[in-house]
Amino acid sequence: MRIEDIAKEAGVSIATVSRVLNNPQIVKKETRDRVLAVVTKHDYVPDSLARGLMTRHSKTVGVLIISVSNSYYMEITETIQRRLREAGYMMLLGATDDSPELERRYILDFASRRVDGIIVIDASHENYASGFYPRAAAKRPIVLVHSDEAIRASGMREVFLDQRLGMRRAMDHLWALGHREVVFLRGREGFSYDLKQEAWSDWLLEHGAEPRPELVLRIDEGNTEDAVPLAEEAVSQALRGGLVRSAIFACNDLQARGAVSAVTKSGLRIPEDLSIMSHDNTILAVSGRVQLTSVDLKMKSVGLAASELLFQAMGGGGIEGASRRIEPELVLRDSTGRACNG
Amino acid sequence: MRIEDIAKEAGVSIATVSRVLNNPQIVKKETRDRVLAVVTKHDYVPDSLARGLMTRHSKTVGVLIISVSNSYYMEITETIQRRLREAGYMMLLGATDDSPELERRYILDFASRRVDGIIVIDASHENYASGFYPRAAAKRPIVLVHSDEAIRASGMREVFLDQRLGMRRAMDHLWALGHREVVFLRGREGFSYDLKQEAWSDWLLEHGAEPRPELVLRIDEGNTEDAVPLAEEAVSQALRGGLVRSAIFACNDLQARGAVSAVTKSGLRIPEDLSIMSHDNTILAVSGRVQLTSVDLKMKSVGLAASELLFQAMGGGGIEGASRRIEPELVLRDSTGRACNG
DNA sequence: CAAGATAATGTAAGCGCTTACATAGAGGAA
DNA sequence: TTCCTCTATGTAAGCGCTTACATTATCTTG
Incomplete structure (x- = not known):
């Protein structure tokens, strides 16, 4: 079904059909109804490729995240998707696997698809520093979600996720x-x-404590479910080595869960004997027996801010003030308590 | 930058530029290199809207899921996204909030964007029964992922998620x-x-047991994180009422986690005193102190099967054999054990 | 009721590409 | 040389729309 077929069947010109679809009020009610009847009869939807070719926009936004299968990104993707839908936009979603190269390919592809805007979550420093983002941003609105001081000062549209503040609060x-x-x-x-x-280390230094290297426990996986047993193993070992004496900071809830297992299995109580501070505040933080104190990055607010900035930009807004900073929040639960040997 | 600009700068016609981009081998190496130089110099990417208008395909696939923020869907979305990327397709992702109406709107929108194919995860019975899917499928390949016997027998391209089998195994x-x-x-x-x-009930009946209504615990939330405390509360209450005596089947890991909390807090041991069977086998199943026995729906296989079917269809393959059935798998862990009063 | 103003519709150009077809140039056989 | 073949490139149509402009129908109003 092309616009021509509809026009023929309704006995009007294709221009009239187009007007009915885009500017209903300027066509006589009688004609309009006749056209609309044919349109609904055939479930006709105009080809948005052809339309986009003329109007220069696609009602589509490209969104880039590092990984789809990571609870941490679920909330922001959800928020953005919802806002886009409400505003009549479709979302092209790409996962970059943390590769700046892949990120670039995606952005070029977005460009060729004439997206009206792009949101890059966890924008890479590399693509900023090489001038790639700024160049891309010259052609169409781009909003960068990041935790990078350099990008923050770049004058680009961006949402700054203040992770250092989160660390400080923790x-x-x-x-x-x-x-x-x-x-x-x-x-x-x-x-x-x-x-x-770095933030952990800096903080300790500022407080006259030493960030001793043996206090850093590094496991081989980060965000997959394998992180749980690996973290458990690492913490158990550290526990046996007498390294863990007061508190543990875990970089995400998976690692924290592993730490909790290790600690409880060793017979120590949380938080009486040992405190565990977690990060991300995903569902994992509240789903176990001991509820985790965790740093919440407020990804929903981040998503909202990013969408808002993008809409502003797509609406022709200037770059001034197109910058947000979101403060992480410490959510207190049961895994942290007064130090027993402090 | 339009193809015309490239042509002019390279001193050739636009047809030659187009050929360099689509059929490099048919243009003389010398000319080709000259064109390519200009193309790379300007980061030129052809407008895929214009291209799609001619070629009748967009190298884009529409994917519909009920919710983005649900661990249960993460794996399948991830799998599909990865396969699409490998094959050079982009993914338009939509969340339907379990609304058939919204689902229809999305599919129409996909159609207007001339997607090359569509995958609907958890396809609705309503949209099948009303003839909407079949009608849409007539115009472009659609793969339905579902657990609905009617759709299974429909002769459409579909991946059947055999949930009843999963229940039976549990x-x-x-x-x-x-x-x-x-x-x-x-x-x-x-x-x-x-x-x-229904499967639970049928199973009991088949085994001469009675699915007594008071054995059904229904909480007001299903999949959000609120489900954990709600499930805990519901189970605690049932425990006090003496209703829970042997085992609990929880419809997902969130609910199971709540159940675990309730049971442990009541002083009973898992699985010595009470067994808990969970469903979905998300990260939650392995992240707590007691690791949950859980039904795994094999969403990765489902995603792979769906992509495969879609690629086949987009490659012009017929409908015959475009049907898969995925068997859920029971993953045994620590939350189930021999009944003590059995 | 003529005639200018206004509302409603039609005509046609053109968005940036791909591709069928036309053309030109190069080489080889007679 | 002439004619044919083959290869490389150019010309132009057209994909399905939107929209400026042209045209025609419908009002006003003196």
């Missing part, structure tokens, strides 16, 4: 409870682990 | 362990709860 809380030694449990590699470790 | 397992009374814990509403309850 450490402050432990400190206030009397913990003077905090073991740092992390995954193998990845920007966010490095950032957190 | 119940057989409990029965073999000596459990003769199985409490059924479920969410408020939704096809899959009804299907499971």
